[in-house]
Amino acid sequence: MTNLTVFSCDLCGSAEASEIPEARHYTGGHPLHVCRSCGFVFVRQRRSAEAIAASWSNDLFGAKYTARIPAVVARQTFVAEMLDQAVSLAGKSVCDIGAGEGSFLEMIRDGRYGADVFGIEPSPGNGKLMAGMGIPHHVGTIETYMASDSKRRFDVAAIMWTLENCQDCLGMLRSAAEMLKPGGHVVVSTGSRILVPFKKPLHYYLGTNEPDTHAFRFSANSLKRALLLSGFTPRHINRFIDHDVLCIIAEKSHEPLIPDTLPSDDPDAVLDFFARWHHETQEFFRLA
Numbered sequence: 001m002t003n004l005t006v007f008s009c010d011l012c013g014s015a016e017a018s019e020i021p022e023a024r025h026y027t028g029g030h031p032l033h034v035c036r037s038c039g040f041v042f043v044r045q046r047r048s049a050e051a052i053a054a055s056w057s058n059d060l061f062g063a064k065y066t067a068r069i070p071a072v073v074a075r076q077t078f079v080a081e082m083l084d085q086a087v088s089l090a091g092k093s094v095c096d097i098g099a100g101e102g103s104f105l106e107m108i109r110d111g112r113y114g115a116d117v118f119g120i121e122p123s124p125g126n127g128k129l130m131a132g133m134g135i136p137h138h139v140g141t142i143e144t145y146m147a148s149d150s151k152r153r154f155d156v157a158a159i160m161w162t163l164e165n166c167q168d169c170l171g172m173l174r175s176a177a178e179m180l181k182p183g184g185h186v187v188v189s190t191g192s193r194i195l196v197p198f199k200k201p202l203h204y205y206l207g208t209n210e211p212d213t214h215a216f217r218f219s220a221n222s223l224k225r226a227l228l229l230s231g232f233t234p235r236h237i238n239r240f241i242d243h244d245v246l247c248i249i250a251e252k253s254h255e256p257l258i259p260d261t262l263p264s265d266d267p268d269a270v271l272d273f274f275a276r277w278h279h280e281t282q283e284f285f286r287l288a
């Protein structure tokens, strides 16, 4: 029997949310909600962080998934270049939270980047791969790493295609802030960006995996809001409108939060966005 917890909005605490009615067509009947207060899109019912990490390790990664394909190497290269131009990676200590097979760390350690790398990764199989590449790592979640005695401090934390897949997005970002040295940076990249032109049919975006393995769908505003709430100041953002990726580099900061100025999205605009995407997808199949 799975224990599910019902979550309020992660980014403003509101318990009021509207279901996105079209989502059920694509998720196998699982609901997806938009916060009525700040417009954040999230899955309300979630299992424990460990159960979600285990789903990723056992069911969704492993034999079925590899990062060593051109599309993934391309997006990792994009993040490496953006990060290097923003903070200069040479000699910097970098922790990849959700390091997968270690391919991003290998990329920024070797060649011209010259970073000092470390990976946190729940999959023991991926841990073995990193060991084989000589990459120091922790097999577990960000939560178990932060509870361990051996935790280090880093110049850069990387959260790539991972923040949308954890149970507690602010918890993950706050742990990233805690593990950084003063003035350190986090880079967050996600393909789950919304409020942009549709780049694919909706069923490629929403799937029938356990819904809490993909609990968050970020817009530029909601990702900025999450970073600001976690002790970061966003410094660099890519041109996400016509790119597959939304990528923000933010600096650990202690600038005071001004709640009324936090970015948010109009919940009705978000509902309309999914309604239009659904319509577009149906038209695509009608014409195909």
Ligand SMILES: [Zn+2]
Pocket (backbone or CB within 6 Å): 009, 010, 011, 012, 013, 014, 035, 036, 037, 038, 039, 040
């Ligand atoms: Zn909210």
